[in-house]
Amino acid sequence: MKLGDDKRLDLYRVMVRIRTFENGVRQLINDGKVGYVSFYTGGEAVAAAVSAHLVKEDQIGSTHRPLGHLIAKGADLKRMMAEIAGKATGTNKGKGGAYHIFDKEVGALGANGIVGGSVPMAAGYALANQLKDTDNVSISYFGEGASNQGGVQETLNLAACWKLPMVFVCENSSPEEQTMLGHKIDYPQLSITDISQRAPAYGMPGESHPGWDVEEVYKIAGEAIQRARRGEGPTLLEFKIHRLNADEDSPHCPIKCYRDKLMMDGVLSKELDDKIRSEEAAKVKEAMDFAVGSPEPELVDAYSDIFVEGA
Template identity: 40%
Template sequence: MTAPPPDTPAGLYRTVRLIRRFEERAIELVTSGEIVGGIHPYIGQEAVAAGVCAALRRDDLITSTHRGHGHVLAKGADPARMLAELAGRATGLNQGRGGSMHAADFALGILGANAIVGANAPITAGAAWAARRSGRDTVAVSFFGDGAVNQGVLLEALNLAALWRLPVLFVCENNGYATTLTVENAVAGTVTGRAEAFGIPAVTIDGMDPQTVLEAARQAVHRARTGAGPTFVECLTYRFDAHHTWEHRARIRYRDDEEVRRARSRDPVSIQAARLTPEDRARADAEIEAVLDDAVAFARAAPHPDPADALDHLYATGLRPRPGGGA
């Protein structure tokens, strides 16, 4: 069956459901030891990735964060190759070298996740500038969390994007916590105020509703593509799971159960599911499970990278360091 367009109700549902089940299957592989080092689950925030990426063209660009699986999948990456990447296999998106926090697929405009908080913003601005210089109407999106709004590198990117009217959409996924630190204890002023200080239009939206995110993203993408410059969108969302799967063992307490329960009452998967018939939901769910069954089998069957190739892909020229050190 041909998948529906990603910007339709059925398409949005398939994306949020795929991300949710991908993350749940990935957590199972972390627990079994097949994904080493753990992951930062995106569970609860699926509406942001789905809504924003549904407003983009294939040739548009995105950069992501340490919590980036949802963005990569929403932009169209192969779930099997993505899961193989998390498992450190040679058939992964980046031959098992990027892992959970550095997945990329340039063919799809996915310029890479980034483990450094806020560090993807200037990469996005640079990519947008390069696209405009080449005469293309490409739009670039930078995804980042509330913790990044206090990083100077993000403010520098906002400044340049405003000065040069770059076609950039800055998407802040405000899930309320920078690891365990609340926004209230970390952010002076407001999140949107960071962008407004540079003259960038900024809005705060419901980041739990895929359709709401899509509508805001469409407006921002249109503005960027027509030369009007950047937009900043703060998506109020919530992660239902741990900051990192390490918490499943450590069981640290910084949120009470009632807070999480209240947040789960507005599950983005359930919100979008309500817009489909039960029959359409069941069909989509079954198809997604089949895709992920194949993805798990693909990842498990794939070989690990050959240690003899460990120094490949480190240098743009292809040069390898000489034995004993030196360039």
């Protein structure tokens, strides 16, 4: 499969957008305008490549590191930034914050501070798509830690039994975390190296791949998403990633890898790269100004938009 230049530049631009947005959040944290956020940095190739196969009506269930997933799914940057800053103009009126942010307009449903919590929910979206007889799919993102949760394993089982139109996308950052900890882990939480080794036990296809090569992720994710759209059931994909800092100096930085590749192929020039980056920086600056200038929610709003059993 050979990707056209426009598609390649789109993938690159989405990755740059995610990193630029997260760096904007970092700045607001430094300025004391935003509290704690779990960053997605290093996973950009996965979100960008997976979402490149999705339409607005498809859904994603996200993690405690949701910003990349939402941005790639097309969530509104201004309202996202306002949500992260806890403002009334946010996608969730400032009540979700970074850990429970969603944008239902684009099917970016359910970031979740509960590790593994969004996985059964994503199966619910898939079941709804199946019952409504649409060809929409849902994506369930989760980490290798979450993969050990009971609810995640039960969901994998049911999704395979019911041939749900969904793709499980495990972003495995464990090699990086072990390095960051700087010592041998005495009590590891996984006895296997590849999460996808579990797929045959559930009766679904599974594959593991590096997650920093956006074109490879695009190819693998595309096959799984098409299979789900055809009604042939779910797939368990694992992408190995490295959680990184803001800079693009790591050899595993997906943005750096792709920029070098696109430049070598003559698709990206220094001038075009500067143009893409300054356009994305302007959008992020606009989102930051919007968030900072927006009002806080009213105290009385704490009692609206909540589910009260029996009410």
